[in-house]
Amino acid sequence: MPQILDGVATAAQIKKELAERVVALKEKGVTPGLATVLVGDDPASRSYVGGKHRDCEEVGIASIKVELPATITQEELEAELEKLNNDPACTGYIVQLPLPKHIDTNRILEKIAPEKDADGLHPMNLGRLVASVSGELESPLPCTPAGCVELLRRHGVELAGKHVLVIGRGVTIGRPAGLVLTRKEVNATVTLAHTGTTNLDQLLAGADVVIAAAGSAHMVGPDQVKDGVIVLDVGVSRVTGEDGTSRVLGDVDPAVKEKASWMAPNPGGVGPMTRVMLLANVVQAAERAAAPPEG
Numbered sequence: 001m002p003q004i005l006d007g008v009a010t011a012a013q014i015k016k017e018l019a020e021r022v023v024a025l026k027e028k029g030v031t032p033g034l035a036t037v038l039v040g041d042d043p044a045s046r047s048y049v050g051g052k053h054r055d056c057e058e059v060g061i062a063s064i065k066v067e068l069p070a071t072i073t074q075e076e077l078e079a080e081l082e083k084l085n086n087d088p089a090c091t092g093y094i095v096q097l098p099l100p101k102h103i104d105t106n107r108i109l110e111k112i113a114p115e116k117d118a119d120g121l122h123p124m125n126l127g128r129l130v131a132s133v134s135g136e137l138e139s140p141l142p143c144t145p146a147g148c149v150e151l152l153r154r155h156g157v158e159l160a161g162k163h164v165l166v167i168g169r170g171v172t173i174g175r176p177a178g179l180v181l182t183r184k185e186v187n188a189t190v191t192l193a194h195t196g197t198t199n200l201d202q203l204l205a206g207a208d209v210v211i212a213a214a215g216s217a218h219m220v221g222p223d224q225v226k227d228g229v230i231v232l233d234v235g236v237s238r239v240t241g242e243d244g245t246s247r248v249l250g251d252v253d254p255a256v257k258e259k260a261s262w263m264a265p266n267p268g269g270v271g272p273m274t275r276v277m278l279l280a281n282v283v284q285a286a287e288r289a290a291a292p293p294e295g
Contacts, residue, residue, distance in 0.1 A: 002257050003155070005232065005264035007147075010154050011272035015059050018276075018283050022060040025286055032286035033062035034118060034279070035084050035093035039077065039103070040070035045096045052094070055279055064090055070100050077103060078111050085113040091289070092118035092140075092282040115288075118281050119143055121171060129176065134184035138288065140281040144173040145180040147273030148211055148232055148264075157230060157262055160187035165203050167220070167251065168213035169194040173234060177211060200224075212251035222255040231256055233266035 022032060034056050036049045053063040064087075066080060077099075084090045093116055099105050114124040120140035128139045152159060164181055168174035169192065178190040193203055195214055204210065204224040212220050213234035225231070235251035250266030257263055264270050 002231075002260035002263040005151050005155055005157075005262055005269055007151055007264060007269045007272040010151055011276040013154070014150070014276045014280065015055070018279055019059040021283050021287070025283070025290060026060070028290055030286055030290045031060075031062050031089075032091045032282050033064055033089045034282045035064035035066060035087075035090045037066045037068070037077075037080065037084070037093060037095045039068045039072060039096070039099055042098075045098075049096050051275065052278070055275055059279055059283075061091075061279060061282055062089065064093070072100075072103075074103055074107070077108060081108065081111045085111075085116060090116060091286045092116045094118050094278070114139065115285060118278050118285075119172075120146070120281055121176075126176060126179075129179045132183070140284065141180060141277070142172065142176040143277040143281065144213075144234065144270060144274045145177040146280075147270055147277045148173075148177070148234075149180060149186055150277065151232070151264060151270065151273045152230070152262075155262065159209065162188050162208040162230075163206060164188045164190045164209040164211060165193060165207035166190060166211045166213065167193045167197075167200070168211075168215070168235060170213065170215075173211070173213045177213075195219075210252075214251055216251055217249040218253040219251050220256060221253045222259050225256060225259055227259050228261040229256075229259060230262040231260045232264040232270055234264075234270045236266065 036052055038045060038049050056063045084093050095108055110123060112122055114122045117125050117140055120142040125139040166174055166177045178192055181188040181190045191203055193200055195216055201224055205226060209230040211232045211234060215235040215237055217237040217239050231252055233250040233252035237249050238246055239249050240246045
C-alpha cells in the first residue's frame with residue numbers, strides 16, 4: 001500500500017500558519033481581503049465560491065462577495081473588475097468560471113490587476129513565471145501546481161532530479177506545471193503529455209512522478225507505471241453508468257496503489273491544496289503591499 005499524500009491534513013496545517021501571518025498583518029493595520037466575482041446563479045459555481053469564503057473565515061481573511069446577473073454586459077462586468085482593482089480592501093480576487101457565453105472570458109481575465117490575481121493565472125504573472133528560473137517571485141504562483149509541490153515537500157518527498165510526467169495541457173495545471181516544477185528550487189525534469197500523446201505508455205513506464213490532470217477517467221492504470229512511482233491524481237470526470245447513476249472519477253485507476261510508493265487520492269489530495277494556495281496568494285499579496293519600500 002502506498003503512503004498517502006494527505007491534502008486535507010496538510011491544508012489544515014497551512015491554514016494555521018496563514019492565520020498567524022494574518023494576525024501579524026492586522027497588527028500592522030493590514031487586513032487581507034479576497035473578493036469573488038460570481039456571474040449568474042450556477043449551483044456548482046455558487047458552491048465553489050461559498051467554499052472560498054468559508055476558507056477565508058477560518059484564517060481571518062476578509063471576504064468580499066460580488067454577485068452579478070447573468071445578463072450583465074461585457075462593459076458592465078469590466079467596470080465591476082475595475083472597482084476591485086482600485087479597492088484597497090481587496091488584496092486579491094477571482095472571477096468564477098464559466099462565464100455566460102456572451103462574455104469574452106479572456107478579456108475579463110486580463111482585466112484583473114496582476115498584483116490582485118489570486119489564481120496566479122493572469123498572462124502577465126504567467127509570463128513572469130516563464131522568465132524566472134530561480135529566486136523569489138514577486139507574483140503569485142498558479143494554485144494547483146504550487147499545491148502539488150507543497151504537498152510533496154511537506155511529506156518529505158524530494159523532487160530534485162526526478163522525472164515528472166504531467167498529463168494534461170489545461171491552463172490551470174498542465175501548461176504552468178512545468179514552469180513551477182523546473183524552477184531551480186524544485187529542480188525536477190518535466191515531460192508534458194496529453195490525450196493526444198501517442199507514446200503515453202512509454203512515458204508512464206519511465207516516470208518517477210505522475211501528475212494526472214487530463215480529465216479522462218482512470219486513464220492511468222497499474223500496468224502502465226513502474227514500481228515505486230509517486231502519483232498525484234488531479235483530473236476529474238463525471239461518468240454515467242449503464243444504470244444511469246453518475247459518478248465522479250479521477251484520472252488514476254485505484255489499482256495503481258498496488259505499485260505506488262506515494263499517492264495523492266482524488267478527492268482529498270491536491271484539491272484541498274489548490275484551495276489553500278489561493279489563500280496563500282492573497283496573504284502574500286498583502287504582505288508585499290505592506291512591506292516598506294527598499295532603500
